[in-house]
Amino acid sequence: MRNQVAFRSRIDQHMFEVILERSSDNIVITDGQGYILSASANFYRIYGIPFQEVIGRRVDELEKADVLKPSVTLEVIAQRREVQVMQTTTAGLHVMAMGFPVFDEEGELARVVSFSRDLTDFNLLQQEFEALQKSRAQELASETEENTPHLVYRSKVLSEVVRLIRRISASDLSVLFLGESGVGKTELARFAHEQSQRRDGPFIDINCAAIPESIFESEIFGYEAGAFSGADRKGKEGVLEAARGGTLFLDEVGELPAQLQTKLLKVLQDGEYRKLGSTKTYKADFRLMCATNRDLMKMVDDGQFRLDLYFRINGFPVYVPALRERRSDIVVLVHSFINELNQQYNDTKYISDAALSDLQHREWLGNVRELKNTLERWYVIAPGQCIEVADTSERRRYSATTSSGAVTDAKSAITDEQSNGMLPELTHMPGEGLKTLLEHYEKRIIEDALSQCKSSYELAEKLKISQPSVIRRLQKYGLTTRV
Structure with a gap:
């Protein structure tokens, strides 16, 4: 029996020595007064002193010599509980030290076991990882199927839309962009203009829902001096004149007042128009593009939109799919937006994988516009360089613009x-x-x-x-x- 106990004791001692020798962390064991009883062989690598030279010394001596500063062992002795501290060694290493108290049967502090880990390499790895993240972000931001100004995409479905727009670029055929609000219809219209023979002319973007009906006609056709009470003495150029030689883009065309639908139809049929208060006829010289998120055929059935105008503006319909139908575009859009924000705020932030995954799995009822607004909010409130998922409840505190009804x-x-x-x-x-x-x-x-x-x-x-x-x-x- 006595031989078995001695054998087990030798085995335990051997195991203890193996642990001290092989542990990647530095291990120091002291008694209750802080005298060092054992230490790992890698004590020298972290603290610059061979472990044999510290055996039997008190840790407060080493603290005064700036070897162990601050000493986690002294903190454990003082507080009689588990303690964690950060140390910077004389060699410039950043070390995380954790100390654990060991009490005897009478509750007296018998031993303090501490583990020290060099975080210098870890910090360097983290910096390298952040650099790789930023590099990958820049690659993804510039990664599109083709060189398409104003457009950032990767999905096959949007690639097909771009291909169709290029096919009709040589004609003056009217184009009607269909799709939910915020999918990027304006950007595609601008791209279609830049691919057309009118690319050197102006691109005039008019939101039909944003102009009050009372002044809509004067904004579209312009007016002569003294045309009505309150008119500018010099008269005013309308958007039809401003679009001469270029493209007129009517966004939310379904909101056109009925009276304006009739007058716009006449312009498209006759190719000419008159300013308010004028008898002079002006030649209309523009390519018309329109966009809507409404069902124009249903509006026609309900008597809210003219059928003949519908056929005039619907020369070539282009359906723009919702963002949730082309989720592969989210990644490149996110990184493109972050690049824009970094330029705007003169910063170098990047997004975490978890945050990017969160963005990829949302429904995005507001499509690209909602994605951009959400990302900018996360960007602004991110405390560091890494953009993380913000509290989802925050989204309910932000409201968009008002609408009629x-x-x-x-x-x-x-x-x-x-x-x-x-x-x-x-x-x-x-x-x-x-x-x-x-x-x-x-x-x-x-x-x-x-x-x-x-x-x-x-x-x-x-x-x-x-x-x-x-x-x-x-x-x-x-x-x-x-x-």
């Missing part, structure tokens, strides 16, 4: 259950008007319904409005469904 749909969204005291209480803030309060009210209703619905179709059913109306309001308030 919000008050009507807000009223229709109130169900009987909500009318019975279920609606959230709103606090009036100084300076807020009725419209702002109603928008806050509508947003809170939608947020509450979102917590109970998975898709936009369920949400539409719950709120008793159409699914397209739901999509518009989700985009307006920066909200997303769970699927």
Whole structure:
């Protein structure tokens, strides 16, 4: 029995020596007063002194000599608990030291075991990794299928769109870009202009939903001096004149007032127009491109859009797929946006793999525009060089621009259950008007319904409005469904 105990003791001692010799971490063992009992052979590599020379010495001596500074062992003795400290050695190494107390049966501190790890190599590896990330980001930012100014893409579906645009570049055929809001219809229209024979002429971009109906005609056709009360004495050039020799791009063409639809149709048919207050005829010389996120044929059926105008502007329809239908574009878009932001803010930030993966798996109801806004928000609040995923709840605090019909749909969204005291209480803030309060009210209703619905179709059913109306309001308030 005594021989077995002695044998086990020798085995344990041998195992202990192997651990000290082979451990990648430096190990130091002291008694309860801080006298060093054992140390690893790699003590010299980290602290610059052979381990044999420190056996039997107190750690406070080594701390005073700047060898172990600060001493994790002394901190453990003082605090009687596990401690972690960072050390910088005389050799300039960055060391993480962890100390652990060992108590005897009477609760007295018997031993302190400390582990020291050189982080210098780790920091260098991390810097190399960050450099590789940034390099890869720059490669991806410039990685597109072809050299296409204003466009960043990788997907086959958008490559096909670009190919079709190039095929019709030599003609003056009108082009109608179809697709959800924020997919990049304006960028594709600008690209189509730059590929056309009118590339040296102007590209005039007009958002039909942004111009008040009362001044729409004067903005489109221009006017002569004194044409109406309040008119500029020198008259004004309209967008038809400004687009001479180039391209006129009418975004959100479905919002054109009925009266303007008729007059635009006449310009397209006759190839000429008159300014307000003038009898002089001007020749129309532009290529027309339009874009819409609405179903124009349904608008035709509903009497909201002229059929003959529809056929005039729909010379060559181009459907631009939603971002969720071309997820391979997200990576190159993200890195392209980061490059733009780095130039804007004079910085060198990059995005983490986790954040990039998060962006790739979102629904993006607002498409490229929502992606860009989200990324810029993460960029701005990132505390360091690496852009990480921001709190997803932050997205609900950001709302987009207002749209018509919000008050009507807000009223229709109130169900009987909500009318019975279920609606959230709103606090009036100084300076807020009725419209702002109603928008806050509508947003809170939608947020509450979102917590109970998975898709936009369920949400539409719950709120008793159409699914397209739901999509518009989700985009307006920066909200997303769970699927």
